[in-house]
Amino acid sequence: MAPVSVPAKVLVVEDNPDVSQLIGMALSAARLDVRSVDDGDRALAAALDWAPDVVLLDLGIPGPDGIEVCRRLRRFSNAYVLILTARAEEVDKLIGLSVGADDYLTKPFSPRELLARVQAMLRRPRELAAPPPSAAGALEIDREAREVRVAGEPVPLTKIEFDLLAALTENARQVHTRDQLRERVWGGSWLADDHAVDVHMSNLRRKLGATGEDGLITTVRGVGYRFVRRDGS
Structure with a gap:
């Protein structure tokens, strides 16, 4: 059955x-x-x-x-x-x-x-895979538990913020367009506009920045966003 x-x-x-x-x-x-x-x-x-x-x-x-x-x-x-x-x-x-x-x-x-x-x-x-926890410097991402920590301290993210961070870090160095992020995170590019993506990304950056891990997410003008590791890769 x-x-x-x-x-x-x-x-x-x-x-x-x-x-x-x-x-x-x-x-x-x-x-x-x-x-x-x-x-x-x-x-x-x-x-x-x-x-x-x-x-x-x-x-x-x-x-x-x-x-x-x-x-x-x-x-x-x-x-x-x-x-x-x-x-x-x-x-x-x-x-x-x-x-x-x-x-x-x-x-x-x-x-x-x-x-x-x-x-x-x-x-x-x-839609999001659950590979083993990954790390980028002091930033640790556990996709299965949907938890983010910086230097061992939890960072409270909303589901949207977590999904954005997971998408960016799965393909570090790659520039992700807003259309790609909408499709990945919202389940359809028509379900959110560019402004909604930018607002959630701003909130994510603010929360990471409050832990001292600022500058991890960069804006590629006119294109989208990119995750940058501390070693610059």
Whole structure:
């Protein structure tokens, strides 16, 4: 008998009941396990108790807002976080990405587009190989455990940041275009724009730089990014 696959778990955090119901129906039809809550406190409690694979997080929820919920989620959860927002301001999206969100989707959106984003997120761990831990100077990357350390100290990265670093270090010295990184990390070049790639890369550089390992990722103007080892190779 073939093994029974366990459906991925998606937590929907949305205070508009009509939108929440529409999302729930679309995801359930795709055989995903869906739970819905309508405020920040319930979102954090559900994430802690249920351990979802993906969190769809509206920014304008009551209680702790979406930004604060995302910030707290990152203390205990590795779930992918997709921000849902009616706010068109660029600053809201940038803040969301800076506190640990993996992607954002601006309302109104189609159920098909939402489902495509969720499915792309769920594919990411399987797309990355899990070779033995590798090192580049003081930087150590354990792809199987999805952990990064510098001089033995853990570096907290989001899933997107880890996947970007893994992609860059697998082929050190190679210049990776933004299209290649979108295909590798997001599961499709149409799921993220150049700006999203640059924001996540900036966050990754900042976190590595805070450990003293700055300058490992260089920008090749007009092309993309390259990982540079400390020995210059």
